[in-house]
Amino acid sequence: MKMSFYVLLGMMLFIIGFVNLIFGMVFMFNSYIMLMDWEIFNVNSVNVVMTILFDWMSFLFMSCVYFISSMVVFYSYTYMKYDKYNIRFLYLIMMFIISMMFMIASPNLISILLGWDGLGLVSYGLVVYFQNYKSYNAGMLTVLTNRIGDVSILLGIGLMMNYGSWNYIYYIDIWDKPMYLLMILIILASFTKSAQIPFSSWLPAAMAAPTPVSALVHSSTLVTAGVYLLIRFSNVFMGYDCSFMVMLGMMTMFMAGLGANFEFDLKSIIALSTLSQLGMMVSSVFLGLPLLAFFHMLTHAFFSALLFLCAGLIIHLMSDSQDIRHMGGIMKYVPYTSACFCVSNFSLCGLPFMSGFYSKDMILESISFIHYNLYVVMIFYMSVGLTVMYTVRMLYYSFYGNMNMYSCQNYYEDFNMIMPMFLLTILSIVSGSMLCWFIFPFPLLLMMPLIMKMMTFSFIFMGLILGYMLNYVGYTGVLYPWVLYSTSMFLGNMWFMPQMSKYMIYNISFNVSMNYYTVIDMGWGEYLVSGMFYKYIVFMNKYLLYYYNNNIKYYMLSFIIMMMFFLF
Numbered sequence: 160m161k162m163s164f165y166v167l168l169g170m171m172l173f174i175i176g177f178v179n180l181i182f183g184m185v186f187m188f189n190s191y192i193m194l195m196d197w198e199i200f201n202v203n204s205v206n207v208v209m210t211i212l213f214d215w216m217s218f219l220f221m222s223c224v225y226f227i228s229s230m231v232v233f234y235s236y237t238y239m240k241y242d243k244y245n246i247r248f249l250y251l252i253m254m255f256i257i258s259m260m261f262m263i264a265s266p267n268l269i270s271i272l273l274g275w276d277g278l279g280l281v282s283y284g285l286v287v288y289f290q291n292y293k294s295y296n297a298g299m300l301t302v303l304t305n306r307i308g309d310v311s312i313l314l315g316i317g318l319m320m321n322y323g324s325w326n327y328i329y330y331i332d333i334w335d336k337p338m339y340l341l342m343i344l345i346i347l348a349s350f351t352k353s354a355q356i357p358f359s360s361w362l363p364a365a366m367a368a369p370t371p372v373s374a375l376v377h378s379s380t381l382v383t384a385g386v387y388l389l390i391r392f393s394n395v396f397m398g399y400d401c402s403f404m405v406m407l408g409m410m411t412m413f414m415a416g417l418g419a420n421f422e423f424d425l426k427s428i429i430a431l432s433t434l435s436q437l438g439m440m441v442s443s444v445f446l447g448l449p450l451l452a453f454f455h456m457l458t459h460a461f462f463s464a465l466l467f468l469c470a471g472l473i474i475h476l477m478s479d480s481q482d483i484r485h486m487g488g489i490m491k492y493v494p495y496t497s498a499c500f501c502v503s504n505f506s507l508c509g510l511p512f513m514s515g516f517y518s519k520d521m522i523l524e525s526i527s528f529i530h531y532n533l534y535v536v537m538i539f540y541m542s543v544g545l546t547v548m549y550t551v552r553m554l555y556y557s558f559y560g561n562m563n564m565y566s567c568q569n570y571y572e573d574f575n576m577i578m579p580m581f582l583l584t585i586l587s588i589v590s591g592s593m594l595c596w597f598i599f600p601f602p603l604l605l606m607m608p609l610i611m612k613m614m615t616f617s618f619i620f621m622g623l624i625l626g627y628m629l630n631y632v633g634y635t636g637v638l639y640p641w642v643l644y645s646t647s648m649f650l651g652n653m654w655f656m657p658q659m660s661k662y663m664i665y666n667i668s669f670n671v672s673m674n675y676y677t678v679i680d681m682g683w684g685e686y687l688v689s690g691m692f693y694k695y696i697v698f699m700n701k702y703l704l705y706y707y708n709n710n711i712k713y714y715m716l717s718f719i720i721m722m723m724f725f726l727f
Contacts (some may be wrong), residue, residue: 160243163198164249165236169229172256176225183218187525191215191430194266194328210326212266216453219594220263220387223457224380226586227464228256230579231375234468236496237575238371238475248288252375255281259380263387266328268316271388275312278381279305285372293452297364304361308351308385315344327392334398342395345388346404353385354439355411360656362434370471373426378433378467379460386440386456393449401445405531407680408445409538412438416545417650420552420629425474425481428553429466431653432507435542436463442539443522446529454598458591462515465583469500471559472576483556490558494574497558499580504554508547508619514591519543521595523615524605541612544622551626 185191193213200207232252239245258277265271279302287298321337322330349355354362365377376382389396415434422428436459443452473489473496474481490497506513509520525541595603649655667725 163236163589164246168249168253169232169236172225172229172232176222176229179222179225182213183215183222184597186213186218187215208267210267210272211264212328213264216390217264219457219597220453221260223460224256224259224263227379227460227583228252228375230468230583231371232466234471234576234579235369235371237573238471239369248369251281251284251288253472255376255380257284259384262384266326266391268312268319268327270506272312272316275352275384276309278352278384279309282365282368282376282381285376286368288369288372289367293365295650297361297367297524298434301361301365304351304358307358308348311344311347312349314342315348318344318395331392331394335396338395339399342399344390345392345395349385349389349441350407351385352388353382353441353595354434355385355438355441356407356414357656357659359411359414359653360659361433363427363430366424366430370426370467371475373430374464374467374471378463382437383440383456383460386437386444386452389441389444390449390453390456393444396445397447402531402573404445405442405535408438408442409442409535409542410438411435412442412542413538413545414438414654416542416549418653420545421487421647421650421652423482423484423547423555425470425483425486425557426467427481428483428549429463429470432466432546432549433459435461435546436507439519439539439542443526445530446526448522448525450598451518451522451525454594455522457514458506458514458518461583461590462503462587465499465503465580465587466507467582468576468583469496469503472490472496472572472580476571483553485581486557488558493572495577496580499584500558500586501554503587504550506591508550508622509543509615510619511616512592514587514589514594517591517595520615521603521605524607524612527607527611528605540618543615544618544625547619547622548626548629551623552629555627555630592678 173602186193191214195211195213197211198207199209232249235245235248235252239248242248254277258281261274261277262271263274265274273519275711282305283302286301287294295608316325318337318341319325319330324330327341334538351358362377362382366373368376385405412435415431415438419428419431419435422431436455440452440456440459443449443455472493473486476489477486480486502513506515509515523539525542526536
């Protein structure tokens with residue numbers, strides 16, 4: 160029986176992920192850390208060393224990446240079946256996984272940069288996979304934003320030469336001026352990769368990529384790479400005041416939750432939900448809860464990837480229309496996909512005993528014990544309410560709402576698409592409790608008054624009611640974005656960050672580079688520098704050719720001049 164490369168690679172990735180999970184549990188229960196140095200070359204006193212760090216955190220994250228990658232590869236077997244270059248797509252996915260492994264298992268900034276740059280390059284190739292102008296613009300915005308983070312890591316590498324080694328793990332407890340600057344550079348790199356304010360505009364734009372790519376790259380692995388780097392450097396942050404970074408993370412979380420309520424593109428809504436959860440992770444790290452941020456990062460990866468896979472199948476069946484206003488009543492035709500979609504949404508909202516509940520509830524209750532003001536606590540709780548609000552709106556429009564579908568649709572649920580969804584659904588339910596038992600050495604029980612303990616549920620319930628009221632708009636009523644058009648335009652357009660990124664930053668730099676190219680590369684620089692030798696040769700050749708064509712005259716003239724010289 161002929162086996163597809165997709166199926167073979169998916170099975171390999173699943174087995175490797177399972178092996179990594181076993182290793183992670185063994186390392187966690189025995190408190191092992193393995194540091195391996197491989198000396199590449201040695202010149203005088205300079206050692207160029209490839210270092211690999213294996214501990215329970217890197218093993219668990221690697222197993223999570225491998226599991227989701229295997230599901231995405233299985234899913235892509237059907238999704239990309241009729242694509243002409245589907246093997247190229249598979250190679251890009253493999254390059255992405257290799258780059259991710261470089262980044263996860265390395266305590267060395269040099270090899271982190273290799274993986275970091277590889278992630279940016281491969282994500283650009285995946286975003287522009289469908290070759291049209293929208294994809295090109297989105298890819299350019301993505302790669303230029305991520306280059307800022309690459310440059311900051313390069314500067315960090317130069318700064319770490321003060322310490323004599325690039326292994327950051329040796330110097331992570333040093334609190335001095337160079338380490339403070341390194342912390343700022345690492346935060347800048349992480350903010351660009353995790354799409355925090357003011358770099359948020361690239362994540363919804365990157366939804367131009369194929370949907371399996373969004374599930375793997377833009378929900379569970381690439382965007383969480385920045386959070387993972389922050390968690391690795393979390394010891395450095397303990398000695399400094401990080402309230403400004405907390406504010407940026409909270410603003411990202413609130414802005415994304417608010418913007419998703421005004422969005423009609425299915426993939427953009429899920430991208431903004433991912434952005435909201437990233438804001439929660441980043442602010443948790445800066446509030447001094449890196450372990451909880453890691454816990455939420457793993458649980459979020461599973462249900463967010465499931466969200467994208469279900470959305471991809473729905474878009475596939477809706478003749479590639481992503482507008483939720485063109486959907487409605489899909490649950491009657493694709494019941495299994497609808498069930499998986501609802502489970503992942505419940506987990507995203509933090510409903511009790513789903514995987515998202517264990518991490519989100521713990522973060523929110525832990526924040527109540529941290530000595531920050533009421534503003535921080537309320538923004539966190541309001542963001543949870545907004546999550547439920549846009550989730551109910553998305554479910555209503557796509558599944559339960561009016562029948563706005565096209566008349567001719569082809570509904571089917573392929574086994575290669577259903578099987579990854581089934582496994583991710585199980586993980587979306589049980590991964591929270593399992594990881595909670597694994598990661599924390601003792602049960603984390605927070606004693607609070609009843610009203611504080613029920614605060615999360617009350618905000619979830621309020622978000623549910625508001626989301627239902629938001630959908631309760633008849634055909635004769637005025638749609639709510641038109642009531643306050645300027646306000647809804649501001650809130651639903653990510654606070655005008657895409658326009659600021661495109662027209663105020665990148666547009667100016669593109670114009671400058673265009674002028675530079677036309678004036679210098681194609682202007683006087685080309686004339687004086689590049690073309691000077693060529694023009695000199697042409698000039699000399701003219702005279703030589705003139706001499707060659709008239710050589711008898713020149714000989715006679717030179718003979719006469721010599722004779723006159725000798726005679727006189």
